[in-house]
Amino acid sequence: MSTAGPPAAADRPYDLLIKNVCLADADVGVDVAIRDGVIVALAEDISELASETIDADDGLVTCSFVEPHFHLDKCLSRPLVGAITPEEAFARAHEAKIHFTVADVETRASEALRLAIAQGIGHMRAQCDVDYATKLISFEGLLRARERFADAIDLEIVAFPQEGMVKDAEAPGLLREALASGADAVGGLPEAELNIDDQRRHVELVLDIAGEAGVPVEMHCDYMDHADLKTLAMLAAATLERGLQGRVTASHCNALAVYPDDEAKAVIEQVKEAGIDVTVLPVANLQMLGGPQRTPRNRGSSRVKELLDAGINVAAGSDSMFDIWYRFNRLDPVETGYISCLSAGMRTDDEVRTAFDMVTTRAAKIVGKDAAIAVGAPADLVVHEAPTIVQVMRNLPGRRLNIKNGRTVGGQESSHWCIR
Numbered sequence: 001m002s003t004a005g006p007p008a009a010a011d012r013p014y015d016l017l018i019k020n021v022c023l024a025d026a027d028v029g030v031d032v033a034i035r036d037g038v039i040v041a042l043a044e045d046i047s048e049l050a051s052e053t054i055d056a057d058d059g060l061v062t063c064s065f066v067e068p069h070f071h072l073d074k075c076l077s078r079p080l081v082g083a084i085t086p087e088e089a090f091a092r093a094h095e096a097k098i099h100f101t102v103a104d105v106e107t108r109a110s111e112a113l114r115l116a117i118a119q120g121i122g123h124m125r126a127q128c129d130v131d132y133a134t135k136l137i138s139f140e141g142l143l144r145a146r147e148r149f150a151d152a153i154d155l156e157i158v159a160f161p162q163e164g165m166v167k168d169a170e171a172p173g174l175l176r177e178a179l180a181s182g183a184d185a186v187g188g189l190p191e192a193e194l195n196i197d198d199q200r201r202h203v204e205l206v207l208d209i210a211g212e213a214g215v216p217v218e219m220h221c222d223y224m225d226h227a228d229l230k231t232l233a234m235l236a237a238a239t240l241e242r243g244l245q246g247r248v249t250a251s252h253c254n255a256l257a258v259y260p261d262d263e264a265k266a267v268i269e270q271v272k273e274a275g276i277d278v279t280v281l282p283v284a285n286l287q288m289l290g291g292p293q294r295t296p297r298n299r300g301s302s303r304v305k306e307l308l309d310a311g312i313n314v315a316a317g318s319d320s321m322f323d324i325w326y327r328f329n330r331l332d333p334v335e336t337g338y339i340s341c342l343s344a345g346m347r348t349d350d351e352v353r354t355a356f357d358m359v360t361t362r363a364a365k366i367v368g369k370d371a372a373i374a375v376g377a378p379a380d381l382v383v384h385e386a387p388t389i390v391q392v393m394r395n396l397p398g399r400r401l402n403i404k405n406g407r408t409v410g411g412q413e414s415s416h417w418c419i420r
């Protein structure tokens with residue numbers, strides 16, 4: 001792909017023209033014309049001038065990526081307190097947070113957002129711990145980072161009571177404060193509680209606070225691959241009781257993968273009835289699950305195919321980056337889509353396409369956006385070097401450009417070959 005600067009002509013009907021584009025759903029190449037941050041024309045051989053022209057050279061153009069679940073406040077904090085198992089991470093998360101300051105959270109979050117923008121992420125749903133250990137310190141750090149990168153990425157902040165809602169008596173009040181100060185959604189982690197009754201109470205408190213504030217819920221459910229965990233079913237029941245269908249997302253849901261088939265089927269039906277979307281986190285969960293002495297039997301992706309077959313919207317996120325929970329991650333949604341294929345056994349052309357949708361359009365739906373490449377749609381796009389979704393995944397990391405509101409805001413160069 002190549003770019004050309006503004007032409008001298010005075011009459012330029014478009015701000016940006018992307019020439020020679022492949023679309024996933026079209027047989028012929030098109031040009032994409034953009035004005036005022038919106039796609040205004042989509043046709044073969046658009047000849048009018050634009051202030052900026054990009055030659056995609058038969059590369060694929062997709063909607064920009066959405067990272068639907070990422071712990072932005074904790075990323076890059078692993079040097080403070082490393083952990084090996086999820087049990088250790090659950091027990092020691094508060095130790096890392098004691099070291100957090102507003103400036104430190106802003107700096108680490110900014111580093112991650114720069115990387116996210118380079119990878120083509122246009123919207124991130126960021127989890128932010130709000131609890132007795134960090135109070136609103138992490139939240140204030142993320143607010144600052146959000147402001148810094150507002151032109152390049154939409155940052156949605158989920159106020160997340162990592163240390164519990166019953167066990168941590170300060171959490172409900174802090175969640176309400178965060179919501180009054182700019183948080184966009186409420187999170188949850190019922191597994192942080194000490195018993196099943198408190199887990200149920202945790203779910204109910206989170207839903208009640210979200211209901212009062214009119215914001216979405218993003219609940220960590222059944223993180224561990226233990227069949228005795230039942231928090232996804234609790235969430236579905238409480239969502240139905242409160243009439244919050246369509247406003248709740250469950251993340252992880254790893255226990256579902258190890259339930260007996262008939263129990264899993266019943267829970268999936270309940271999730272469908274409750275209008276709950278599901279975000280799987282295979283990148284981090286592939287490494288974190290399984291006992292220390294045995295190779296994991298789970299595959300880190302809940303029951304993606306059964307959830308999809310039931311008509312449930314499923315997205316994929318990357319969860320953590322070099323923090324107490326997970327060592328790796330480069331915040332690359334193509335990599336997340338690719339690993340989703342591996343962990344969920346998605347192998348047909350349609351399934352690979354669905355895995356890509358899980359980091360673009362399906363993830364967009366979870367954050368309340370209707371992502372599409374169409375006239376009238378926002379010009380939040382990624383220009384890839386490779387021409388098809390499969391080739392984009394095969395050619396990781398690949399070259400790409402990130403267009404936000406019709407403006408190039410970032411990109412990355414690959415030194416690798418690209419097979420067309």
Ligand SMILES: [Zn+2]
Nearest residue numbers: 071127220319
């Ligand atoms: Zn998480």
